[in-house]
Amino acid sequence: MAERKGASTVTLSARPRVLGHAAVVGKKEGEGPLAGCFDAVFDDVTMEKESWEQAESALQKEAFTRALDHAGISPSQLDVLFAGDLLDQCTASTFAMRDYSVPLLGQYGACSTMAQTLAMAALAVDSGAADLAAAVTSSHFCSAERQFRYPLTYGGQRTPTAQWTATASGCVVVGMGGKGVRLREITVGRIVDMGVTDANNMGAAMAPAAADTLTRYFEDTDTRPGDYDLIATGDLGACGSSLLKELLSRKGLLLGSNYRDCGLMLFDRETQDVHAGGSGCGCSAAVLCGKILPQIERGELHDVLFVATGALLSATSARQGESIPGIAHLVRLTK
Amino acid sequence: MAERKGASTVTLSARPRVLGHAAVVGKKEGEGPLAGCFDAVFDDVTMEKESWEQAESALQKEAFTRALDHAGISPSQLDVLFAGDLLDQCTASTFAMRDYSVPLLGQYGACSTMAQTLAMAALAVDSGAADLAAAVTSSHFCSAERQFRYPLTYGGQRTPTAQWTATASGCVVVGMGGKGVRLREITVGRIVDMGVTDANNMGAAMAPAAADTLTRYFEDTDTRPGDYDLIATGDLGACGSSLLKELLSRKGLLLGSNYRDCGLMLFDRETQDVHAGGSGCGCSAAVLCGKILPQIERGELHDVLFVATGALLSATSARQGESIPGIAHLVRLTK
Numbered sequence: 001m002a003e004r005k006g007a008s009t010v011t012l013s014a015r016p017r018v019l020g021h022a023a024v025v026g027k028k029e030g031e032g033p034l035a036g037c038f039d040a041v042f043d044d045v046t047m048e049k050e051s052w053e054q055a056e057s058a059l060q061k062e063a064f065t066r067a068l069d070h071a072g073i074s075p076s077q078l079d080v081l082f083a084g085d086l087l088d089q090c091t092a093s094t095f096a097m098r099d100y101s102v103p104l105l106g107q108y109g110a111c112s113t114m115a116q117t118l119a120m121a122a123l124a125v126d127s128g129a130a131d132l133a134a135a136v137t138s139s140h141f142c143s144a145e146r147q148f149r150y151p152l153t154y155g156g157q158r159t160p161t162a163q164w165t166a167t168a169s170g171c172v173v174v175g176m177g178g179k180g181v182r183l184r185e186i187t188v189g190r191i192v193d194m195g196v197t198d199a200n201n202m203g204a205a206m207a208p209a210a211a212d213t214l215t216r217y218f219e220d221t222d223t224r225p226g227d228y229d230l231i232a233t234g235d236l237g238a239c240g241s242s243l244l245k246e247l248l249s250r251k252g253l254l255l256g257s258n259y260r261d262c263g264l265m266l267f268d269r270e271t272q273d274v275h276a277g278g279s280g281c282g283c284s285a286a287v288l289c290g291k292i293l294p295q296i297e298r299g300e301l302h303d304v305l306f307v308a309t310g311a312l313l314s315a316t317s318a319r320q321g322e323s324i325p326g327i328a329h330l331v332r333l334t335k
Numbered sequence: 336m337a338e339r340k341g342a343s344t345v346t347l348s349a350r351p352r353v354l355g356h357a358a359v360v361g362k363k364e365g366e367g368p369l370a371g372c373f374d375a376v377f378d379d380v381t382m383e384k385e386s387w388e389q390a391e392s393a394l395q396k397e398a399f400t401r402a403l404d405h406a407g408i409s410p411s412q413l414d415v416l417f418a419g420d421l422l423d424q425c426t427a428s429t430f431a432m433r434d435y436s437v438p439l440l441g442q443y444g445a446c447s448t449m450a451q452t453l454a455m456a457a458l459a460v461d462s463g464a465a466d467l468a469a470a471v472t473s474s475h476f477c478s479a480e481r482q483f484r485y486p487l488t489y490g491g492q493r494t495p496t497a498q499w500t501a502t503a504s505g506c507v508v509v510g511m512g513g514k515g516v517r518l519r520e521i522t523v524g525r526i527v528d529m530g531v532t533d534a535n536n537m538g539a540a541m542a543p544a545a546a547d548t549l550t551r552y553f554e555d556t557d558t559r560p561g562d563y564d565l566i567a568t569g570d571l572g573a574c575g576s577s578l579l580k581e582l583l584s585r586k587g588l589l590l591g592s593n594y595r596d597c598g599l600m601l602f603d604r605e606t607q608d609v610h611a612g613g614s615g616c617g618c619s620a621a622v623l624c625g626k627i628l629p630q631i632e633r634g635e636l637h638d639v640l641f642v643a644t645g646a647l648l649s650a651t652s653a654r655q656g657e658s659i660p661g662i663a664h665l666v667r668l669t670k
Contacts, residue, residue, distance in 0.1 A: 001336060001463050002462045002463040002510070003463055004414070004463070004464070004465075008414075009440060010465075016557075049669065051650060051655055053652070053655065054655075079339070079343075080523050084443070085567045086424075087423075087446065087649065087651070088424070088445065088650065088651060089423070089646075089647065089649035090443045090649065091627060091648070091649045091652050093648040093652065094526065094660050095652065095660070098525055098528045098660045100526075101525050101526070102525060102526075103522075103523035103525050104443065104456070104523070104524065104525060104526055104662065105442070105444070105523060105664075106443035106444055106451075106647070107440070107441065107442065107443065108419065108424065108441035108442065108443045109440070109441055115530030116440060116441075120440070120455075123458070123459070123462060124458070126460060126462065127336065127337045127461065127463075127464070128336050128339070128343045129337035129339070129458055129521075130339075130463075131339065131468065147651075167543040184551035186464075187438075188415050188438035188439070188440060189438065189439065190436050190437060190438050190439060191432055191433040191435075191437075191439055193433045193446040199558075205548060212553060279662075286338040292537075299638050312425075312426070312429040313422065313424065313440070314422065314423040314424035314426045314481075316422070316423060316426065317388070317424075317430065320386055320389075325433045326437065
């Protein structure tokens with residue numbers, strides 16, 4: 001049974017847990033600082049498919065089937081799947097999942113989707129609506145670039161504030177029992193739009209939303225940043241992370257060495273030419289499933305706030321000169 | 336507390352109810368058979384905005400604020416809002432809601448979105464995660480046409496199987512207590528893709544999904560179509576409705592005069608030139624909020640299955656020759 005805590009936070013008291021998880025990535029992601037953390041690295045990011053969109057769906061299938069394998073269940077045992085991605089009408093997820101006959105609820109939170117789907121899967125299990133639920137998301141550099149920016153063959157220059165959409169997918173299976181990572185609390189994000197119109201600086205557009213969600217969470221729980229082993233945003237990149245620290249410090253909330261951003265964890269900015277860092281919903285998904293969850297399982301981390309952030313623009317809204325609404329959803333994870 | 340019933344259905348035993356609802360539509364919808372059912376009819380479908388996308392957001396705001404007014408609450412009292420639409424990256428909802436500071440979870444189910452958001456809002460309240468939740472969705476003929484088909488000024492011919500995207504929005508506020516319509520059961524849809532590739536015959540693409548969801552629901556609950564006052568799909572149109580009847584009859588499930596399709600309820604096909612009927616997530620939303628919920632409230636209907644159907648294609652997937660995956664989510668509503 002879920003219980004409200006403060007104005008905006010929900011405590012999942014039935015003790016839903018992670019039963020299995022998987023992270024799969026492309027070549028570039030597999031060459032970064034987290035090399036060795038992933039279930040699979042695909043050097044051929046076409047996934048031997050005819051389109052980048054099909055390649056992304058294939059990547060998501062890999063994460064999905066591997067996470068279910070780790071949980072020891074088959075797709076037919078899943079009561080509900082929460083899935084989403086960056087493509088128009090969430091087609092990476094739809095076409096990935098159409099072969100599995102799984103009850104599906106499409107989610108859209110841009111790069112916040114991993115936290116959103118995980119929160120929904122946790123709530124579905126906590127409430128008794130599902131015995132087994134899963135959360136999956138993906139992104140692919142090539143499908144995202146041509147949809148949101150330019151065709152790859154155009155060879156457009158990237159600005160220093162631009163982030164690199166990760167070719168990656170992560171999936172988490174949630175259920176009861178076992179000794180997996182516990183999903184403890186959820187804070188659903190609100191849209192915060194400070195008027196940023198630069199689609200090449202999404203970190204700045206999302207940082208105020210992350211600050212809003214974290215501030216509300218700390219208020220609701222009467223805790224402070226130092227109370228957690230890790231606070232992981234995803235994906236603010238270098239610009240957005242600095243801005244988040246500044247915004248929170250103005251409220252007396254100091255983010256120290258326990259603060260990391262998934263977009264800065266996935267790539268080495270010195271050697272991998274990703275400018276401000278990684279992004280895309282697959283980025284925080286892969287860092288969560290490949291790095292953070294295993295660290296909690298091994299006892300290296302005990303209490304983690306996973307705060308995935310999304311920039312809710314479209315190519316149409318950007319062309320129409322609209323500013324970029326940001327959002328950030330939080331899930332607390334413990335041993 | 337939610338309880339599972341059969342393989343795929345969830346019973347909401349904490350008795351969540353509809354506290355308020357609203358439906359707003361454009362000129363054409365206001366001239367159809369349901370004229371007089373809506374909270375507002377906007378003859379100027381530009382909503383005095385500079386783009387069709389902004390117009391759709393304005394329409395959604397109208398449904399949202401009116402539903403909250405009817406429920407007697409302010410946006411700041413809402414614990415969570417489930418919102419979605421047909422536009423790329425769900426921007427009609429995002430830009431509609433950015434002024435309200437409401438915790439938001441973006442949903443994508445194409446034209447099934449009203450059932451999906453309603454199911455999620457009901458589950459959020461039933462589980463205790465939210466005291467007050469809302470579900471909202473919208474569609475706009477002009478924003479949908481140019482995104483999925485052709486620019487309006489191109490003047491493309493429509494095929495006889497094509498449906499007319501409704502310019503409409505509906506919103507439902509869910510909470511506990513009162514005497515509003517009860518949200519009783521949920522069956523989450525699975526993707527069914529029978530290989531239809533004609534983006535101008537989405538009824539045919541969605542009908543198998545509706546048949547799948549209804550078949551699973553009847554099995555789980557050990558009931559039959561005749562046990563309900565109304566089974567309302569939305570929006571299969573003329574082609575999809577016939578196909579659904581045929582598919583279910585092969586399983587011995589006969590849909591009689593208690594079966595209606597929201598796409599056929601909203602428009603008069605004889606006089607309104609909408610070809611196979613209405614579509615768009617605003618269609619079933621407006622019929623639900625403008626017609627069905629009031630009928631239950633007045634005691635004219637007692638037990639209703641609302642089964643909204645979605646065609647999960649994108650312009651990109653259609654251009655790439657992909658078939659159209661269908662989905663249908665079910666919510667049972669009673670007095």
